[in-house]
Amino acid sequence: MARSLRRISESTIHRLSIYYRALNQLERENYETISSKELAKREKLTPAQVRKDLSFFGSFGTRGLGYPVGELRNKIAEILGINRTWNVALVGVGNIGSALVSYKEFQKQGFKIKKIFDNDQRKIGSNHKGIVVSDIKKLFEELKDGEIEIVVVAVPATVAQIIVDDIVRAGIKAILNFAPMNLKVPDDVEVRNENMAMELEYLSFSLSNDSLRP
Amino acid sequence: MARSLRRISESTIHRLSIYYRALNQLERENYETISSKELAKREKLTPAQVRKDLSFFGSFGTRGLGYPVGELRNKIAEILGINRTWNVALVGVGNIGSALVSYKEFQKQGFKIKKIFDNDQRKIGSNHKGIVVSDIKKLFEELKDGEIEIVVVAVPATVAQIIVDDIVRAGIKAILNFAPMNLKVPDDVEVRNENMAMELEYLSFSLSNDSLRP
DNA sequence: AACCTGTTGTGAAAGGTTTCACAACCAGAC
């Protein structure tokens, strides 16, 4: 499979996630194959977009027939790297952090929360879904052996940067951040922000400027 | 202020949110003015981008000096429509829903949770931060008077579409959705998805395909 | 008042993404 070396756009990667979910659903509905046309319709995209996205990674379809649902699903899982488990650590087990720990879907999908850190004495040592909360002071020590690959940051914005500096120093290359701020990290570290205020502000803009919506 | 009627891109709107937060921080640091150069540096953007984004809405700067921090902040708040309060309803007060209700920043910023709905008998009638949880059966009835402008959906994916159909029928035009699925709504309803699985999958892709990152 | 430094606002160029459009192909029918 000779692949293009072109960089893949953020939108394409996001759409792969969308296809992945759609294909899982189609499998549940016992579809054997799906055309780009129908897949696009279900997810409010265009058929050309579906085909182009997939074509960056190979040719998985059959002309005249469409794509084999199960196979394409697996292929996308492979591309996204979710055909395996990832060891995740969580820093800050407050409102959001607790919600994440209780959420079974992530575990099911292979994102396994293995370690939890907090600085609250009442929380340190306590048990969350079988994981004992460690003292934040041990963060660097516990991350530097490379077992953990992804860290979720769910602490107040005021301390997020200090904690992230430690995370980066420990060699972590992927961070999911809930603090509403722009974390400073080296170029080889990928940070994704889950910024709910920003989405609410988007809705606010949308309601306020109906005519300017993209 | 003769404004271009061109549609504003999603990225520009998101960056306005970023500028807004940055300007708040600059205000705290007692800056009077800020140049596009410095603002860009702080947020890892380019000066040209900052200037172009703002230029869609007017000219707020002074050549040679930069932008007045406070004034620009207010102007952006006005553009985003966050110089006022918005009445929000929450559907589903489980793990995520509870976290949102306890989160004071949204209230502070003007997003006021006014009504909460659930279908769990143990939750209906109970009090969350001063708001009594209503029966989901009353959803349509309670939304249709127009008091509520934004609805946050934090119920399991299996029931999200049914609930959203009701929300749409009641005339709501803005929805923030936490269920990991593509909600079907008419074109005049804006839905923003807060899909954490997708962000984790992005990180997974990123770790798996270092060379293909955008 | 002329000059210098710094910065905006913005057309134009460059770069990136999406859509178009069609040759190439597959599977089933006849």
Added chain:
DNA sequence: GTCTGGTTGTGAAACCTTTCACAACAGGTT
């Protein structure tokens, strides 16, 4: 074996976003 309807994979075109580059200007200095 050939035809037909349907669908992929992909260059090229259209469209959109970002970056460049500079005239226009503000404010301070000499």
